[in-house]
Amino acid sequence: MIDILRSEWTKIRSVRSTMWTLAVTAGLMLGIGALIASAARGSTEDDIPGAQAVMLSLTGIMFASLSIATLGVLVISSEYRTGGIRTSLMAVPKRMSLLTGKIVVFTVTSLLVCTVASAASLAVGVAIIQPPSLDMGEAVRTVVGCGLYLTACGLFGLALGTLVRHTPGAIVSAIALMLVLPQITGMLPGQVGRTVADHFTTNAGMQVAVPLVRNTSFGPWSGFGVYLVWIAVTMIVGAVLMRRRDA
Amino acid sequence: MTAIRATNLSKRYGTTVAVSDLSFGVEPGRVTGFLGPNGSGKSTTMRMILGLDRPSGGSALVDGRPYAELKHPLRKVGALLDAKAVHGGRSARKHLLAIAQSNGIPNGRVDEVLQAVGLREVAGRRIGGFSLGMSQRLGIAAALLGDPEILLFDEPVNGLDPDGILWIRTFMRELAAEGRAVFVSSHLMSEMAQTADHLIVIGKGTLIADTSVAEFIGRSSQGYVRVRSPRLADVAELIKVGEAHHDHLRVTAMSPVEIGTLTARAGIPLEELTFVQPSLEAAYMELTKDSLEFIS
Numbered sequence: 001m002i003d004i005l006r007s008e009w010t011k012i013r014s015v016r017s018t019m020w021t022l023a024v025t026a027g028l029m030l031g032i033g034a035l036i037a038s039a040a041r042g043s044t045e046d047d048i049p050g051a052q053a054v055m056l057s058l059t060g061i062m063f064a065s066l067s068i069a070t071l072g073v074l075v076i077s078s079e080y081r082t083g084g085i086r087t088s089l090m091a092v093p094k095r096m097s098l099l100t101g102k103i104v105v106f107t108v109t110s111l112l113v114c115t116v117a118s119a120a121s122l123a124v125g126v127a128i129i130q131p132p133s134l135d136m137g138e139a140v141r142t143v144v145g146c147g148l149y150l151t152a153c154g155l156f157g158l159a160l161g162t163l164v165r166h167t168p169g170a171i172v173s174a175i176a177l178m179l180v181l182p183q184i185t186g187m188l189p190g191q192v193g194r195t196v197a198d199h200f201t202t203n204a205g206m207q208v209a210v211p212l213v214r215n216t217s218f219g220p221w222s223g224f225g226v227y228l229v230w231i232a233v234t235m236i237v238g239a240v241l242m243r244r245r246d247a
Numbered sequence: 248m249t250a251i252r253a254t255n256l257s258k259r260y261g262t263t264v265a266v267s268d269l270s271f272g273v274e275p276g277r278v279t280g281f282l283g284p285n286g287s288g289k290s291t292t293m294r295m296i297l298g299l300d301r302p303s304g305g306s307a308l309v310d311g312r313p314y315a316e317l318k319h320p321l322r323k324v325g326a327l328l329d330a331k332a333v334h335g336g337r338s339a340r341k342h343l344l345a346i347a348q349s350n351g352i353p354n355g356r357v358d359e360v361l362q363a364v365g366l367r368e369v370a371g372r373r374i375g376g377f378s379l380g381m382s383q384r385l386g387i388a389a390a391l392l393g394d395p396e397i398l399l400f401d402e403p404v405n406g407l408d409p410d411g412i413l414w415i416r417t418f419m420r421e422l423a424a425e426g427r428a429v430f431v432s433s434h435l436m437s438e439m440a441q442t443a444d445h446l447i448v449i450g451k452g453t454l455i456a457d458t459s460v461a462e463f464i465g466r467s468s469q470g471y472v473r474v475r476s477p478r479l480a481d482v483a484e485l486i487k488v489g490e491a492h493h494d495h496l497r498v499t500a501m502s503p504v505e506i507g508t509l510t511a512r513a514g515i516p517l518e519e520l521t522f523v524q525p526s527l528e529a530a531y532m533e534l535t536k537d538s539l540e541f542i543s
Contacts, residue, residue: 007349014341083332093315246300
């Protein structure tokens with residue numbers, strides 16, 4: 001397995017798309033965070049409470065989640081697009097080992113970059129807003145949550161890439177499942193509609209990062225757990241198909 | 248030991264049969280040509296041998312085992328399927344490095360194979376900008392990484408210039424001379440005539456011939472005797488089995504001795520009496536004419 005991890009590590013860092021998507025992810029976190037923080041600071045003379053400052057600084061996560069999901073998609077779909085998957089499978093014929101290698105390498109890379117980017121956004125945002133007090137414990141939990149949430153979004157992309165095997169198709173699916181459908185479920189009527197919306201992908205998962213959507217069913221970790229179930233199910237379906245299908 | 252062994256190998260896509268009940272073996276120390284018209288199932292067969300496609304029936308074993316069960320497959324088998332099927336954004340060196348690492352092959356081997364195929368100078372360049380010839384060389388470098396005993400090449404000369412073709416041909420012969428099993432597919436008989444020792448010919452996914460190159464030519468019925476004479480019409484009447492061409496007769500049912508004896512008795516002068524060897528190309532065309540997917 002260590003051989004496969006080394007190989008996947010070489011692959012992920014030797015293409016420009018990795019650098020680009022990671023840079024865009026970090027850039028969106030920092031840029032949008034700073035922008036919103038400045039706007040908030042300029043809009044009022046009153047003190048902005050610490051918890052709200054934290055949330056405002058990390059608003060970029062909505063957009064950053066899409067660029068990290070794109071990287072997740074590309075980790076596998078670029079191999080299908082170019083036909084390089086055949087070379088990979090000739091080298092590692094045990095397909096689940098290859099997929100595991102990709103998941104592990106992506107997860108570690110993404111966790112590192114996304115957590116650092118989140119921490120930096122928070123620091124910049126707080127420096128701009130200057131809240132009267134800041135709960136450090138809560139700030140750290142939020143930063144860790146953002147790193148985890150973004151990485152989960154990337155893994156969702158990787159799962160969809162494995163399932164769809166087609167870059168644009170997988171990216172569109174990711175946007176639909178992570179951004180569009182969660183908003184639409186919010187419009188569903190009644191208690192059933194409320195439950196569906198609360199359980200839907202990022203509506204549940206976002207609770208661990210920045211609760212941009214009000215979720216009455218889940219706290220941060222249970223919500224994240226629900227999101228992970230979505231990702232795991234998608235990944236398992238993708239893995240089963242990867243085993244079965246001709247490469 | 249037989250390097251590659253296909254036994255009753257079959258592959259169906261829905262109702263389309265790509266490969267049907269195919270059995271053959273590839274032996275070490277020689278170049279085995281895998282010949283068939285386009286769409287006859289050569290690539291599908293190779294992908295099944297390499298564990299990329301799942302057979303609908305039968306089995307393909309490499310060194311006695313299914314490919315997927317080899318621990319470090321690249322140390323046993325090297326293959327070039329499609330030279331352009333690589334991520335164009337990676338440099339040649341990084342591309343090979345990732346492949347080498349996956350099979351625990353030392354990093355130093357990357358520069359060795361780059362040297363061997365003549366790509367050392369462009370090792371740092373992105374593969375996307377490579378010409379087809381360079382890509383083929385890179386694909387061969389990848390196949391050689393693990394110093395494998397068994398090599399598979401799918402149409403390696405397609406789209407190459409004469410220099411490149413000669414280079415690959417020589418290379419394959421050298422690999423076989425070192426005792427390796429070389430299995431190379433082509434739809435061009437003339438190409439195989441110059442490279443292969445042994446031929447496996449398929450058409451519409453079924454085996455047509457599994458034979459040495461010499462035997463393959465000999466087996467064909469396409470040889471004929473060419474007869475020229477100032478009195479060609481008399482010759483034709485005499486032997487009765489000739490087929491008239493504008494200035495000569497072609498006879499397939501009689502030997503030159505029989506024709507010569509007959510015409511000498513009749514006192515007809517001959518200008519030419521030649522047995523024309525069938526070409527490999529003609530032998531191949533004849534064998535596969537019933538199995539062409541599309542007749543143009």
